[in-house]
Amino acid sequence: MKGTLIISLDNVKAYYARGDAYVKAVDGVTLNVYKGEVVGIVGESGSGKSTLSNVMIMNIKKPLTFIDGKVTLNVGADFLELNKMPRQELQKIIWGRETSIVPQSAMNALMPTKKIRDFISDLVKDHFERALNEEEIIERAKQRFTDVGISPNDIYRYPFELSGGMRQRAVIAIATLLNPRLLICDEPTSALDVANQKLVLKTLEQLRRREIVESIVFITHDIATVRQIATRMVVMYAGKIVEVSPVEDIIKEPLHPYSKGLLLSVVTPEPEIKKRGISYIPGTPPDLANPPVGCRFHTRCPYKMPICEEQEPPLKKVDTNREVACFLFNK
Numbered sequence: 420m421k422g423t424l425i426i427s428l429d430n431v432k433a434y435y436a437r438g439d440a441y442v443k444a445v446d447g448v449t450l451n452v453y454k455g456e457v458v459g460i461v462g463e464s465g466s467g468k469s470t471l472s473n474v475m476i477m478n479i480k481k482p483l484t485f486i487d488g489k490v491t492l493n494v495g496a497d498f499l500e501l502n503k504m505p506r507q508e509l510q511k512i513i514w515g516r517e518t519s520i521v522p523q524s525a526m527n528a529l530m531p532t533k534k535i536r537d538f539i540s541d542l543v544k545d546h547f548e549r550a551l552n553e554e555e556i557i558e559r560a561k562q563r564f565t566d567v568g569i570s571p572n573d574i575y576r577y578p579f580e581l582s583g584g585m586r587q588r589a590v591i592a593i594a595t596l597l598n599p600r601l602l603i604c605d606e607p608t609s610a611l612d613v614a615n616q617k618l619v620l621k622t623l624e625q626l627r628r629r630e631i632v633e634s635i636v637f638i639t640h641d642i643a644t645v646r647q648i649a650t651r652m653v654v655m656y657a658g659k660i661v662e663v664s665p666v667e668d669i670i671k672e673p674l675h676p677y678s679k680g681l682l683l684s685v686v687t688p689e690p691e692i693k694k695r696g697i698s699y700i701p702g703t704p705p706d707l708a709n710p711p712v713g714c715r716f717h718t719r720c721p722y723k724m725p726i727c728e729e730q731e732p733p734l735k736k737v738d739t740n741r742e743v744a745c746f747l748f749n750k
């Protein structure tokens with residue numbers, strides 16, 4: 420999919436400082452997200468998905484350190500290099516307005532001791548003051564609560580008074596108050612039952628269809644969820660992107676050996692995957708403070724060749740819409 424570019428990551432490296440070593444959580448990631456897309460980012464726990472979501476909005480807090488690369492966001496007619504902007508400026512003009520994040524736990528995203536209305540009001544003071552006044556924000560919040568299928572009066576309640584699914588939708592409503600172009604959702608459905616998962620996915624899809632948000636990046640372990648909502652799938656392994664593909668293509672025919680293993684190992688109702696049987700990926704992901712030389716997957720890869728232990732495979736186009744980082748495809 421091509422069209423208007425919303426955000427572009429160019430060879431981005433962001434590491435956690437740990438003693439005198441670095442944990443290379445995002446290590447040379449290049450990715451474009453276009454208007455109208457829902458990009459699903461999948462990978463095992465610890466592959467760098469959450470770190471990547473923070474890097475996308477340049478929410479870099481110690482021990483995370485931005486090492487190298489460029490994060491460019493389309494804002495109005497301009498492209499802003501977010502990695503060059505001070506945190507204060509990001510807070511004032513980017514976060515909430517141009518990019519917004521729905522973090523892993525909805526309960527943690529809200530203040531348990533504050534009524535949601537007061538939480539929103541504090542957000543207004545901290546971030547949005549110059550965009551709208553507090554009253555307008557509260558009115559907008561009520562409207563957005565209605566948009567996501569919860570009662571506008573819920574803003575006068577404490578988070579614990581809402582069910583898990585309602586809380587998650589409340590967080591989505593708050594994250595989209597100012598119609599950000601890019602919404603990043605980090606495992607927004609993982610703590611929910613199936614019925615609530617469906618409601619959250621439907622809510623996100625409606626927000627995109629109504630162009631309240633232009634693009635969504637959706638981080639998850641769950642391939643079935645990606646298939647329901649995403650147009651493209653990005654597979655991460657050990658801090659790197661190993662495959663990018665339209666969702667249906669990768670479900671039918673995963674190219675990278677890790678994508679193959681990941682798709683085969685998931686317990687999923689997806690019929691195409693199920694008929695191939697349930698497999699697993701042998702071994703464990705590497706320590707990112709000391710990743711293997713060459714391809715990071717070579718220690719677990721059934722197709723390993725000598726070159727894989729020596730050189731790092733670049734992410735290369737193998738088809739109009741598909742990219743893979745594997746020497747099986749780009750020798």
Ligand SMILES: Nc1ncnc2c1ncn2[C@@H]1O[C@H](COP(=O)(O)OP(=O)(O)OP(=O)(O)O)[C@@H](O)[C@H]1O
Binds near residue numbers: 462
């Ligand atoms: N604050 C931190 N300090 C040091 N290392 C960290 C920190 N946070 C994460 N890491 C490490 O960075 C790597 C990537 O972690 P990250 O949370 O981004 O992965 P993930 O794919 O989102 O995992 P999960 O699905 O479990 O959330 C892991 O090796 C993790 O241990």
